[in-house]
Amino acid sequence: MQYSFETVGQALIAKLQGELDLHTSPQFKEELAKFFTTQPQIKYLIMDVKNLQFIDSSGLGVILGRYRELEQRGGRLFFVQANPHIKRVLQMSGMQKISEFADSAADVLERAEGGHL
Amino acid sequence: MMADTNWVKFEIPSDTRNVAFARTAVALFASQLDWTLDELEDIKVAVSEAVSNSIIHGYQLGEGVVRVEASYADRKLTIVIEDYGQGIPDVELAQETGYTTIPEERMGLGFTFMHEYMDEVLVVSEVQKGTKVILIKEVPQRSEG
Ligand SMILES: Nc1ncnc2c1ncn2[C@@H]1O[C@H](COP(=O)(O)OP(=O)(O)OP(=O)(O)O)[C@@H](O)[C@H]1O
Ligand SMILES: [Mg+2]
Numbered sequence: 231m232q233y234s235f236e237t238v239g240q241a242l243i244a245k246l247q248g249e250l251d252l253h254t255s256p257q258f259k260e261e262l263a264k265f266f267t268t269q270p271q272i273k274y275l276i277m278d279v280k281n282l283q284f285i286d287s288s289g290l291g292v293i294l295g296r297y298r299e300l301e302q303r304g305g306r307l308f309f310v311q312a313n314p315h316i317k318r319v320l321q322m323s324g325m326q327k328i329s330e331f332a333d334s335a336a337d338v339l340e341r342a343e344g345g346h347l
Numbered sequence: 348m349m350a351d352t353n354w355v356k357f358e359i360p361s362d363t364r365n366v367a368f369a370r371t372a373v374a375l376f377a378s379q380l381d382w383t384l385d386e387l388e389d390i391k392v393a394v395s396e397a398v399s400n401s402i403i404h405g406y407q408l409g410e411g412v413v414r415v416e417a418s419y420a421d422r423k424l425t426i427v428i429e430d431y432g433q434g435i436p437d438v439e440l441a442q443e444t445g446y447t448t449i450p451e452e453r454m455g456l457g458f459t460f461m462h463e464y465m466d467e468v469l470v471v472s473e474v475q476k477g478t479k480v481i482l483i484k485e486v487p488q489r490s491e492g
């Protein structure tokens with residue numbers, strides 16, 4: 231499991247590569263939480279899941295935990311390049327209701343800049 | 348005619364690293380049957396959920412052994428995941444969507460995924476003895492061409 235983070239204004243872009251499960255999710259959870267505490271301006275979480283090969287309930291739990299925090303900040307959650315498998319587990323977890331799909335992080339940022347979010 | 352059968356069995360220590368091994372090994376075995384890639388992915392998720400549950404809940408992230416057995420007869424795949432941990436007092440309640448004994452951290456979706464991705468899920472459990480989860484899925488009949 232590899233991931234990288236990038237903050238652009240109010241957006242945090244998290245790029246995931248590999249498999250997010252019981253073993254790999256605790257560290258990712260911690261790193262993600264760090265950004266949220268040190269950068270309270272973050273309102274948009276953009277998860278780039280193009281290269282995410284696998285996710286189960288342990289991985290989804292980490293993302294949902296962040297969503298609750300985003301919700302309190304009036305923020306939003308985006309999934310970039312989600313494959314059908316990931317879309318399906320999101321749908322089943324009920325998270326699809328609270329998240330949006332996008333083709334690229336740049337798309338989301340553009341919308342944010344244009345005040346269309 | 349005799350059924351076409353095969354099986355594989357293995358044991359792993361309750362170590363979070365082994366969840367990936369278990370789901371990948373079972374998927375590799377299962378791929379002897381004629382699944383689509385999506386169906387193999389479904390099997391992986393179901394195994395990942397059951398093995399994760401044994402480690403998280405059965406052994407509370409402590410020591411223990413998880414036993415995995417996969418077999419098929421003709422088109423029907425059966426996977427058994429067993430632990431000798433703390434057990435489930437009410438297996439019906441445990442399988443309800445959103446039910447979890449660790450609400451601060453977890454979503455209570457593991458059993459829901461197993462039910463969604465497999466044809467049949469059977470849970471046999473005894474408190475202080477352990478839990479056995481049986482996952483069954485049959486290769487669908489596909490129309491030719
Ligand atoms: N092998 C097991 N041993 C003991 N208890 C278990 C076992 N498997 C499941 N349980 C119990 O059943 C509940 C529901 O399991 P389920 O996998 O649906 O949700 P979860 O593991 O709590 O959350 P999630 O799977 O979304 O991370 C668990 O919270 C736990 O109390
Ligand atoms: Mg679970």
